[in-house]
Amino acid sequence: MIFNSFTFWAFFAGVLALYWRLPHRGQNYLLLIAGYIFYGFWDWRYLGLLAFSTVVDYYVGYLLVRVDDARRRKLLITTSVAVNLTFLGFFKYFGFFVHEMAALLTSLGFEPHLPVLHIVLPVGISFYTFQSMAYTLDIYRGKAQPARNLPEFATYVAYFPPLVAGPIERATHLLPQIQNPRRRLSQGDFAEGLYHILIGLAKKVFIADNLAPIANRIFDMPAADLTATEMLIGVYAFAFQIYGDFSGYSSIAQGVSKWLGIDLSYNFRMPYFSRSPSEFWQRWHISLSQWLRDYLYIPLGGNRRGPTRTHINLLLTMLLGGLWHGANWTFIAWGAWHGLLLIAYRMAGAESVEKPARHPAMSVLQAVAMFHFVCVGWIFFRAETLSQAFGLIGALGHGFALTDFASYAGSLLLFFAAPLLVYEWFAYRRNEMLLALSRPVWQRVALYGYFIAMVVVFPPLTQQVFIYFQF
Template sequence: MWFNSFGFWLFFALVALVYSRLRLAGQNRWLLAASYFFYACFDWRFLSLIIFCTALNYHAGLKIAASQDLRQRKFWLGWSLLISLFVLGVFKYLGFFTREISALLLNFGVLETPWILHILLPAGISFFTFHALSYTIDVYRGHTTVSRNFVEFALFISFFPQLVAGPINRSTLLLPQMGKPRPPCDAQRFREGLYAILTGLFLKIVLADNMAWLASHVFTSDPQSLAGSEVLLGVYAFAFQIYGDFAGYSSIACGTACWLGFDLMGNFRRPYFATSPQDFWQRWHISLSTWLRDYLYIPLGGNRGGKWATYRNLLITMLLGGLWHGAAWTFLVWGGIHGLWLALHRAFSPGGPPPSRPAPLWLTGVKMAVTFHLICLTWLVFRAESFSQAWALLLRLGADWQLTAYAQTTLSLIAFFILPWLLFEAWLERRRDDLALLKVAWFWRALLYLYLVLMMLFFPPPIPAEFIYFHF
């Protein structure tokens, strides 16, 4: 049940209608039932998996909170982490490692036929697993109060707007909202939710899906048949596809939750206006980057052990962040590149307090352009099916720079679909306010909404594409 489908909005209208007529306990039970139905629409067979994950971490949280003995608390925390990560590893990585070991044994002549292990990946397993892990860790640390209401905790894990592709909301933010009356959808909440939903649908339907088929042409073609301009523009197309796809999902999730009275964590903040790798990760997939910072980078030692230990911690964190995205060497290398980039940026950045005067506009523009193109190079590795394909495409960037028919089409479509949105984001960036549009005269807001709706009606994609992060 995709957010950009009519079926979802019929489902959401029914959920919201019944929800508005219930009290707190009834609302929670109704939302939990709706969330399980929503997840079952992807594959009902994995409902037992999310319920098992919920029960495991609910029980572990109770045991951790009930014990004053440090060894017992560590045991129950370790037990919940071990089982949760084991389940994640089996469904997401076992097939990959089996395939790689099989290939290695074939090369040494130990096997005559490869091992083939097909395991269906449950939708959103990385997201709801990280929700559960953050809860038990925060209970152990004393950062969150243990939940003694199973329905409230189960709803925290499976709340349908953020269930399949995030944002990864912490127990400190979302869990308390499950146990107290939520505000009604008044005029202010309706405006904020409408803004998030319309911009999210535009990002998905118009930007992401119209870029998807352009990017697909490059990444499914023989690299030797492509001109350098085609490869570059195809990578640009994928950069905006993955941004529009994931930021659009997150925005719709926040908007629908807002209409139901919940506040979710914002996940994107104009990432392609970043001026450094650190700035990029403060703008891109914020819920994951802060999760990795708080539950992996800082426990590893963060920047407390000297510069070389800091570089090591950055590299380990980003390698595991890359592996979180999927069971493929390309994801691991993508994370490693970002880790090295962060370490190099930290090594060569001047220390001391930030300058009192802002940098010249031209210098900021140069930093944005360099950062964006380095990010695009990492997206090439992320999107490629293999290292050989990524390397072949990279080599083609330096060859045959003729403006082919495909390159002209891609360039014109990027200008038509992307430039107006970038101008809007540049205005938001200048205002330094994510909700700046809600503070201007209603006429300008209505004008933008009209543009978004007309673009969705008159320029739908040739072939709708599934949300990319459903696979993670």
């Protein structure tokens, strides 16, 4: 059940019609049931996994506040982390490590016979395991209170808007809202929800899904056959595809949740106008970067142990961030690239880049440079192999000829991505995430009319699933 499907909206209409008629406890039970139906729609066999992870983490949280002994508390938190990482490791990384191990043994002259399992990756496992793990870790650190009962915690884990592609909600933010008996839907909430849903659908259906065939076509072509212009168009198309896809999902999740009277965190804040890598990570997939910062980078020592250790910590955090996205060397390379960018900017005096530039043109130049650094990362992220990624980068030397295909693909790229870029530029300049809501009614009607017209008239020729479901 994907957000851009009629099935989801029929499901949500049903949930909404019941939800506001129920008392608080009934609302939570409805959210719990809806979450399991929503998740089970992909593959009901993995509902057990979600339930098991929920039960383990609930009881770990329950015991953590009742046990004083440090060793037992450590054992409890280790159990929670181990269970979650085992699930994640088995479903996501087992095949990769077996494959790499076999390749290594073969290169050493052995004939390995390692078990090969064809496992379907449970959708959204990386999101809900991280969310559930953050809950026990926060209780262990004394930063969060445990849920009052199992159904309440199960509702928190299975809360359907962010369930399969985030944002990864912390217990400190989402759980109190689930516990709040005075949930309400105000005019402001309705307006905000409507805005998030419409812009999210436009980002997903109009931008991401229409740019996907362009990016796919260019990434499927041999790098030797591409001109530099075509390669750049392919990369830009993918940059806006993944942004539209993922931020579109997060936005719809936020909107849907608003209409249920629950706030979700912002996962994106106009990231392509960032002027430095650290600013980019404060604007891109914010819930994951904050998770990695709080549960990996800071425990590793953060920036408290000198420059060399800081650089190592940054690189390690980004490498693991890359691996979180999938079991492939290309994701690891993407993480390494971002780690190196963070280090390079730091060594070059990162703080000076993050302050407002002396001249507006300098800000633009810094943002353009950063966008292109991000695009280099996207080449690794989207390529099937590292050699393909390097081949594509090598295509920059093939000349900037404007071929017929480049004119065609470039025109489509402009048509789909440019209006969003212009709108977000205004929002960025005014530092308003909800720019449309502060505008007069007629401007809002015009903007929403544009979103609706684009979604209705320009849906993709083939419907695409959300990219981040696979992570």
